[in-house]
Amino acid sequence: MNLLDGYEPGPLDEAVTPDGSVRPGYAAIIDALTPGGIDGLRATARDLDRCRVEEGISFIAEIDGVPTEQPFPLDPIPRVIGPADWDAIRAGLRQRARALNAFLDDVYGPMRIVQAGIIPEAVVRDCPGFLPAAADLAPGGRPRATVIGFDLLHAPTGDWVVLEDNLRVPSGLAYAVANRRTAAASLPALHPWPGLRSPETVGRDLLAALRQARPPRCPREIPHVAVLSDGPANSAWYEHRLLADLMDVPVLTPDDLAGDADGVVATGPAGPWPVDVLYRRLGDDELIAGEPVDAAADALLVAAARAGTVAVANVPGNGVGDDKAIYAYVHPMIRFYLDEEPLIGDVxxxxxxxxxxxxxxxxxxxxxxxxxxxxxxxxxxxxxxxxxxxxxxxxxxxxxxxxxxxxxxDVIRFSCHPTLTRDGLRPRHVDLRVFALAGRDGSVVVPDVALSRVALESEGLLVNSSQGGGSKDTWLIDPDA
Structure with a gap:
């Protein structure tokens, strides 16, 4: 049986040409999956669901007003990002990350971009995420946004464009790793695959970036790093634990923190343990605005951050950088701060x-x-x-x-990809979340990991898991493979 029976390619179908031919990067994948037929793919999908439930690969969505834990669906057909596309994406996002961090430093400082008349002052001041009280929470010259998530679309022109910037608490790194792990276990016909890059190195890259956030009064050359979470009630609790495992660092909750402005320590059975850098995975800006998770812990972290004894990453107040109105000015930011032309488009x-x-x-x-x-x-x-x-x-x-x-x-009817549905393989829209890790002195690493999200509903454009979307294992292939 042909897996693509009844398949009608969508606009800019990434795997199938308009005349129904399978594109070169996908031909071997479809051939490898063909012997099992659609029934085999359905069995694989059930196995993927079972594995992901057992592993706790889930998120919490609000359904009828009630927070409900749901497995994060994984479609069995992987998505391939070619080497040329990946190189272009990485170059564009490194540039964009540098400009956004320069903007954050500027608006919590001299506001040169406002004085130059490039962004109206009211646009900045009216941003809900602009928090003047957060201005002094990143002493020492480190970037305010260590981890940045970018949502990209593959437009009908064939170009990649940035749809959204996420500078507060972007999620998805661990889900991309989990996608590969469960796909490798449930799809032996596709694993191992020649030249397929492993996402497992993201723990090393993330830890290196967080260590570069070392606060100015840190007494250690290599700072102690921990993940700060509010625990199982958080929608991304699975990710908090997996990222901590990948970095080989502990997960702490606000209850675990003690100390004062001269230093923060983690309490527990092992006794006090000094903490220098906290990868904050709580709410967006709970340290400064909104409902605090733990008021005493928030006050401690704010005092220690201002004193330069602890670094909180990402720094509160970054919402001014990923505000949808500010998005319209990112290309002017790149020209203003970097004196460069943008390398990747936007909407x-x-x-x-x-x-x-x-x-x-x-x-x-x-x-x-x-x-x-x-x-x-x-x-x-x-x-x-x-x-x-x-x-x-x-x-x-x-x-x-x-x-x-x-x-x-503008409405962009972005690219489609073969996806398993009740009617067989059908085209569904996909986006791509890619991450940039910012270090000191303008250094930016884009790790070899990406999360593809897919709209499971016919013709749907909303791919978010909270809106009924799923995900795909995203393949990055070495160019010489």
Missing amino acids: GTWVLGHPGQYEGVRDRLAELVVKPVDGSGGSGVLIGPDLTEAEVAAMVEQVDAAPHRFIAQ
Whole structure:
């Protein structure tokens, strides 16, 4: 049986050409999976689900107002990113990460980019993630965003574009590693595969970046690193534990912390243990704003961070850098701070809080995607072409009431990929989350790991796990393989 029976390639199908031919990077993969047929793939999918439930590879989503743990689905057909694409992605994201960290340093300092008239001051001041109280939490010249997640789309032109920047608490690194582990166990026909890069090195890369966040008063040449989590109730608790294992560092909760501004220690059966760098995986900005996880621990960490005895990564207040309105200015940032032309594209964006920009698109919001400036996980996103007339009217009314809370973007019908559905293999939209790890002196590493998310619903454009999306094992192949 042909696995692609009934398959009609979508726009920019990454695996199948418009005439139905399998692209070279996928031909051997499809051949290897063909002997088992669709029934074999379905059996594999069930095995993947079972393994992932047993391993606790899950996330917590709110369903009918109730936080519910769900397995993170993995589609059995891997996604291949070719060497030329990967090299271009890495170069573009290293540049973008440098510019975004320069912007964070600037807006919590002299605001040169505002004084130069490139970004209106009101756009910065109105950002919900702009927290002046966080300005002094990164002494010593280290980057405010150590771990950055970028969401990319493969546009119908064949170009890669950045859809979103994530500078607060980006997740996905560990899920990419878990995808490979469970795929390797359940798909022996594809593993090992010639030239397939392992994502397991990400622990080494992450630990190196966190060590470079060493605070100025650290008494050790090699700082002590730990993951700071609020425990099993966190939606990414699985990831916290796996990343700690990959780095061979402990997972701490706020209850484990003691000390004062002169030093933070982890308490426990082994006795006090000094902590120099905490990889913060709690809420976005709980140390400075919002509901604290532990008020005493927050006060301790703020005092120690200001005193330069502990480094918190990522630093609170980074929401000003991944605000949807600020996204529209990243290309100007690259030119301003780096004196370079952008190496990777982004999506046409209108800042609706700007009167001139809003008036320019108000009458065609039905053709655009409208997003809240401080949204995440696909929450609140309105895709104009998918709405009814009544829903469009409600959207316009909502935006009219508070235009500064929204942006509008062009709709990009991004690339598709063969995905297992109840009807067999069918094209489904995929995005790509890639990570950059920022060190000192502008150094940026893009590790060989990426997370592909797939819209499981027919023609759906929302790939977020919280919106019913799944994932794919993402293959990066050595060019000489």
